[in-house]
Amino acid sequence: MTIRMDEGAAELLDTLHRAGYAAYVVGGCVRDSLLGLTPHDWDLCTSALPQQVMELFGAQRCIPTGLQHGTVTVKQSGALYEITTFRTEGTYTDGRHPDEVHFVPDVREDLARRDLTINAMAYNEKEGLVDPFGGQADLQSGIVRAVGVPRQRFTEDALRILRLYRFAARFGFAIDPPTAQAAQELCAHLDCVSVERIEEELAKLLSAPAPAAYLDKKILLVILPELSSEALAAAKPVVDACPAGAENLPIRLAALLLAVSFALSGCSLVKNIGGSSGAGTKTITRPAVESAEEQVISFFTGS
Secondary structure, eight states, X not given: OOOOOOHHHHHHHHHXXXXXXXXXXXXXXXXXXXXXXXOSOOEEEESSOHHHHHHHXXXXXXXXXXXXXXXXXXXXXXXXXXXXXXXXXXXXXXXXXXXXXXXXXXXXXXXXXXXXXXXXXXXXXXXXXXXXXXXXXXXXXXXXXXXXXXXXXXXXXXXXXXXXXXXXXXXXXXXOHHHHHHHHHHGGGGGGSOHHHHHHHHHHHXXXXXXXGGOOHHHHHHHOTTOOHHHHHHHHHHXXXXXXXXXXXXXXXXXXXXXXXXXXXXXXXXXXXXXXXXXXTTTOOHHHHHHHHHHHHHHHHXX
């Protein structure tokens, strides 16, 4: 199996290999390539330590973006690439970030710390695909699964719970049952995740082609406690009926938040958003949802 790599990433790998270091492209770029998609970013991992990466590529081309975690950003062919040293991670006292990292020589140890099997694959031309956790098989089966023990992955970093649902929604994949069970049992820990990161993950989830099936009521109850089960059930078909894509996120977000506002005011989302035309939620129009968005803004601002 061969992955056609980005020219800049391939050149960086070649330089690292010639210097005697192990190096691979890793994570999302490998996943997307296996799915036949064009990766947005090409990340690299290597046995070279951060200082060795900086010495190899020179201070003029390197940005020390995260040296404590082993990451150096390197300028190559007019683009920026993150190169991170193979590492393992210590305990996560705050439920979000490792207290310490340890640099290691083996890429498989590095892959073992990652969140999902479909994100825990590495590749270079000489060795081919490095896939110790069955990520390629899960891609082929349409399954999103945690690496290793799900409870451990989500206890380490609660944000991974939202990433689980976001990736499942993006690709229309099923969620591995033990992984889903652990996510729901530990979702209360989302209270340690910043509002900004929750907003980012929710936005990406809502931008998926058909996100309604992945709007889990137990998860959303933690991040949107005002959203009742009844309001969420009413909002789901409306969200899916709205146009997809990041450019239409405000419309879908308005449809979801409108469910909150109607639930708090005791009104029916379906009755109000369907209007008097009898169109209902399955044929909801953009003007109708934009009107809903205006209602949401008015509700929350009191204007």
